[in-house]
């Protein structure tokens with residue numbers, strides 16, 4: 001299991017790469033939620049999501065150990081992040097994406113000089129291909145979440161929250177494979193265990209929720225949610241034990257609640273965030289936590305949205 005020291009080491013390693021992202025506040029949101037809301041704004045992070053933190057920590061460490069080629073299997077934010085950091089260090093990267101990938105995602109990877117290879121439509125097809133390219137090129141495959149360096153890198157968000165917000169009561173974090181929340185849990189619980197950390201998943205991608213209930217890793221098909229960053233089918237072998245040890249609670253949000261939160265944030269705060277990140281706002285807006293009058297930090301994990309899909313996310317808010 002990773003420790004606070006791994007997260008602190010990650011902070012050092014990535015300090016020249018990742019931004020310390022701002023905390024945004026909205027009086028209207030705080031009023032609606034009945035809590036003081038602080039938005040840790042990783043949609044304003046380099047490459048548009050927090051994934052640059054873990055990817056940088058892993059890729060820099062890998063290069064320091066002699067790697068001259070990296071690969072990843074990702075249709076989204078992790079692929080962009082790996083391409084960005086590899087390019088920064090002058091190491092070639094191949095990102096394996098699904099055949100139905102959107103043009104804007106391909107463009108983003110190519111803008112960082114990443115090589116894009118299309119393979120199948122499922123992660124079950126992409127992963128072995130990215131592994132095979134890494135083997136063939138004597139390079140290193142960079143996993144999206146189930147890796148100590150990835151987890152520690154994502155955990156640096158926790159250290160920043162502790163510096164930026166006084167008297168934090170609760171932190172809400174979206175869960176895909178669990179790299180983000182396991183890093184944050186390590187940073188927070190090994191510094192101030194009184195701060196509650198709560199995970200959120202879409203109802204349609206509740207693999208971690210079920211796994212915690214069943215007390216063992218449980219797989220589902222999570223492809224149906226609009227929160228595309230949370231479509232992972234099961235928690236990771238390394239991330240899940242950290243959740244079992246430290247996580248205070250988990251809540252689920254519906255697709256309609258995600259859309260309402262997305263629309264509220266866009267309309268009222270003028271911030272374009274991903275549906276994956278809107279889950280944390282939805283959890284607070286629809287009072288899933290049953291708490292009032294507290295200081296709540298929501299992790300806005302990213303802002304990469306295909307503009308031609310935005311109309312599918314917008315609903316007229318009744319608030």
Ligand SMILES: *Cc1c(COP(=O)(O)O)cnc(C)c1O
Nearest residue numbers: 077176177178179180229301302
């Ligand atoms: C990857 C991702 C997540 C989920 O992170 P995990 O480490 O897989 O739990 C959440 N939001 C966004 C925007 C992401 O890109």
